[in-house]
Amino acid sequence: MRWLSDFIKTLQPTIREWRLSFYLLNRNWLQRVALIVIALLVLIAIFAPLISPYPSHAISATNPKDKLLPPSSRYLFGTDELGRDLFSRVIFGTRISLQTALIAVGLALLIGVPLGAIAGGLGGAADEIIMRITDIFLSFPPLLLAIAISAFLGPSLQNAMLAIAVSWWPWYTRIIRGQAVSIRERQFVRAARAIGTPTFRIIFSHILPNTMAPVIVQASMDIGGVILTIAALSFLGLGAQPPTPEWGLLISTSRTYFLNAWWYSTFPGIAIFVTVLVFNLIGDGVREVLDPRTRKF
């Protein structure tokens, strides 16, 4: 068991660092509120079937006799054009939005981070090729590229996630590459090279771990943007398909009824607003804490 205690010992500075960061993050009241709201959203997403009064309304059931009813004690957020409880649908929408955003950002990181590390770590022709490819991707407005890709792949939530990952990864590549180029010239990397460590080992176990901080910042700030992009794609009919209770799709459908049924577009709209806001706040907070220049004790 010696290796385990050794491992924990090596991890200790990292854990201390994380705890300190969390403490600093938690000290700012705005970010504390944001953290609490995110925790709540995650709980809502996990326990959606238990919280929502009519879980079947989020899947396929319809209830046309109660169509377009205003909010009441029975239907907290009112009902939609097929009599489904909007409260239940918005709650299930939380699950979809968080899930898809995490997967999309995760995929983008999975593509972008190794490419950036390779480009920065190797330099030379590989660097040139990878960075010119990212330049091509970055020359498209991100939403437009996502629209084009999901229109090409066919409309579905999975394809929307793919489309977002494909249009998002170059940002991460660029950040990682910039970091890697400066770390490559540090003493410890030179030392590793001098004792004959294979290049890819240097890139992935010496350079990469030291480039992660800015990417974490960027990724946490991007969650909000990705949720918004998925909602936008669904709004345009290129993401989630009915009867999925995705927020963007709910708002898109509600346009037809919004002069008579204010609640239909309002509640999904507020859900998007709050979620994107808290993720952006946390992203700002994480940046402040991880950046040595703005870090305050």
Add this chain to the structure above:
Amino acid sequence: MKKLIHLIVVLLFVAALISACGGKPQEPAQPAEPQKPAEPAQQEKPAEAAKPQFAVYALNSEPLTSWDPAIEFSNGIHLHNNMYEQLVRYEPLEKKVKPLLAESYTVSEDGLTWTFKIRQGVKFQNGDPLTAEDVKYSIDRTMQIGAGASYIWSAVENITVKDPQTVEFKLSYQTPLDLVASTGYAAFIYSKKCVNENNEWIEEAKGCGTGPYMLKSAKWGDEVIVEKFADYWGGWADKHFSTVVFKKVAEPATRRQMIETGEATVAVELPYTDVDILKNNPNVAVSVDPSFQNLIGMFNTKKPPLDNVKVRQALAYAFPYQEVIDTVIGGYGRQSYGMVPYGLWGWSDKLPQYKTNIDKAKELLAEAGMADGGFKLLLTYTAGNEAEKSAAELYKAELAKLNIELEIRGMPWDSQWELAKSTDLAARQDIFVMYWWPDLPSPYSFLFSTFHSEEEPLFNLAYYSNPEFDSLIDQANQLTATDFAKAESMFVEAQKILLEDAASLFIYDRQDIWVTVGNLRGFKFNPAYPTVVFFHDLYLE
């Protein structure tokens, strides 16, 4: 980019807030999408609203797709029918063909020779008189180009000019040529002067028709403005509209507000939930008319499990017809009897109807050896069509009771159609949902394109093929001109076959809801010309 995202968030929230203030018509119009509303029209409004002879038609999509009346087979129907005219016009509710550019017509005993007498004193908008030569030229050219709805003339062998006011059509087989000549597409008479030496229509050519309105200006994809043609043979009175604007207004909420403020004269495709509220507004008139549009859901008869007729029948029994009519179109429609819509000849309430019956559906599935369901089906509909979407969602809930999973996929029309014609047969949809409306006011138009055998699928997206059905409707079409009653009963018989084979869901025959300003008079909708408003008949009181 982050700034942009913040901006979008704020915009979304503002939109949500504004929608919360809705329900009061006097609120200033703030459409959901800032890029779409009609800015210029709103600015012009105070000046123009004072003039009673100015009409605005708020459309839900582009005013037209081609300037050439021989080619246009889409939205342009409402514009071209005000700029051009046919030889005759069909009044389906009276089942009468009325004279228009032809004063009268006769048909020979054998039904193969049709002679049209051309009206005297009709002028083209460029000042030239209308003669039999122009009629021959127009129809010949339309047939030669062979685009759009030109196939309606396929029975015509040749056209001869007997004298300046008489034109004779020789047919190769019997067909009701008076109905053909009344069609809202591809039957227009136009002047030679608008066509260049390559037989191409000169873009935005002016003065080519005999209709009451001539082109003034156009913004492609957005709006077209027409003004009165002073020498129109039908004559003018002061009360008539001298200028008409055809304007695309994509958002239904904006169309509704334009009618409420008097900014638009006529609007189409408003949500049914709005209609009940508008009915109580004294400044707005709502008229509900039968339309020849029906909603169908074609079953893929070539792909398992729907290649089994029992399964198709089970699915037809599982559809919640009444629920869809009540919820999705607010009761403005009736369940279809077969493919031919209510009001058109060939419609018959003697035909059987599938009524929602889940037990019966279960029985049929059991007979097909699939008592427990357990399969997945793909339904495609045209993205943006709320009625199709809601109907599909209600159907999904019913099919869940049979343990059948329905995947609903909203696609742009082109992609939906491409998928249906895909060479990869396994990738094709199982149920194709669409609205169908006539080009020709005949049951043949509803049955031929949709269910007649096709080598390559075009609109027969059930991939249905039944020689007995094919020969029945072909014969019925030929009999139309000589033995109308027999033809009608054969068309009914043919639909019986379709129903027994459950080739498609026949969901509802829709009514059209027209919302106009309250003091508009002379408004009469003709279902043979869907979405067409004949502005020359209208005036404000």
